[in-house]
Amino acid sequence: MxxxxxxxxxxxxxxxxxxxxxxxxxxxxxxxxxxxxxxxxxxxxxxxxxxxxxxxxxxxxxxxxxxxxxxxxxxxxxxxxxxxxxxxxxxxxxxxxxxxxxxxxxxxxxxxxxxxxxxxxxxxxxxxxxxxxxxxxVSRQEFYQQTPEQIAALRKKYQLAADKFVVLGAGQIQERKGVDDFVELARRNPDIQFIWAGGFSFGKMTEGYQRYKKIVDAPPANLRFTGIIERSELMNYYNVSDLFLLPSYNELFPMSVLESFACGTPVLLRDLSLYRSIIAGYYVAAADVDDMNQQIADLRQKPAALAYMQQQAQAAADYYxxxxxxxxxxxxxxxxxxxx
Missing domain, CATH: 3.40.50.2000 (Glycogen Phosphorylase B;)
Incomplete structure (x- = not known):
């Protein structure tokens, strides 16, 4: 052994x-x-x-x-x-x-x-x-796609209307994660519910802590910050969301993207070269905040396109x-x- x-x-x-x-x-x-x-x-x-x-x-x-x-x-x-x-x-x-x-x-x-x-x-x-x-x-025992009935119950638990379009982001609250763009997108789309799952893992050592703390304490009405949550609850948030958005400027291989794939949630990412070599075809790419805004609008207005990206998420989960x-x-x- x-x-x-x-x-x-x-x-x-x-x-x-x-x-x-x-x-x-x-x-x-x-x-x-x-x-x-x-x-x-x-x-x-x-x-x-x-x-x-x-x-x-x-x-x-x-x-x-x-x-x-x-x-x-x-x-x-x-x-x-x-x-x-x-x-x-x-x-x-x-x-x-x-x-x-x-x-x-x-x-x-x-x-x-x-x-x-x-x-x-x-x-x-x-x-x-x-x-x-x-x-x-990620383990499919830890992160998986829930049934429509379970998702409906979770939306009720989180006070999300059944027909509300939900965009989820996840990770530490810091500049590198593109949190500023996430907040800006929430401001531009007041009829969409934005949720950021994560918090200040390193407290005041976080770059820009004071500025981000003010945003977390007083976010736009349609933006929720959950703070740091357990992985089991994070899995629930992936399932109640229509789209996962990670606007990071710099990543390795984000666990949050794999977790989203495992839950069958379509993924929108900043167009970074490092993603192309590992998950090309499995996600929607956007160059900047304006492009992200357009991609969100397109996916929201085209159920077939959103359904296709859901299939791609499931295919990615099978591969990884x-x-x-x-x-x-x-x-x-x-x-x-x-x-x-």
């Missing part, structure tokens, strides 16, 4: 995709490979494989131990992707950014959730043959299924164990 030690503090901060991705992988291994892999969490005993999900300094120190076995690093962000997310004053920002890359360089193998990150890591002097692309996924990714992760871990 292969001893795989997971190192992570991702679940300490609620409402962030890193925690969701980590939780999904641990559950996958427990559900599919209990007889092949012995998985432990934050244990420093001897391991065949040590898989680092977060870059905590004690984890970094542990990489110098020969007991760690093959060291795997999960890349959920690069220094440039943190811009617009957190307020870190200099010189601490520069020191932290250098530390991030130093951590990744300590790994024997890096896993990225989006192939667009491979050349960026190579530019940081990490050899391409040490980088593996494995996409994110737990079952398919389980095989990929098994092959990856077995190959890494041989390298060790």
């Amino acid at each position: 292969l001893d795989i030690h997971m190192f992570s503090s991702a679940t300490k901060v609620k409402g962030q995709g890193v925690g969701s991705a980590y939780t999904e992988l641990v559950q996958l291994l427990e559900n599919h490979f209990k007889t092949e892999f012995n998985v432990t969490i934050n244990q420093y005993g001897r391991a065949d494989i040590s898989h680092y999900h977060t870059i905590d300094f004690p984890f970094f120190l542990s990489t110098f131990s020969k007991r760690r076995g093959r060291k795997i690093g999960y890349v959920h962000f690069l220094p440039e992707t943190l811009e617009g997310s957190l307020t870190i004053p200099q010189p601490f920002k520069g020191i932290f950014y250098r530390y991030v890359i130093a951590f990744y360089r300590r790994m024997d193998q890096i896993v990225v959730v989006n192939p667009s990150f491979i050349p960026k890591l190579v530019a940081y002097q990490i050899p391409a043959n040490k980088i593996t692309y494995i996409p994110n996924f 299924s737990e079952e398919r990714l389980a095989k990929i992760w098994r092959q990856f871990y077995l190959a890494q164990a041989k390298e060790g």
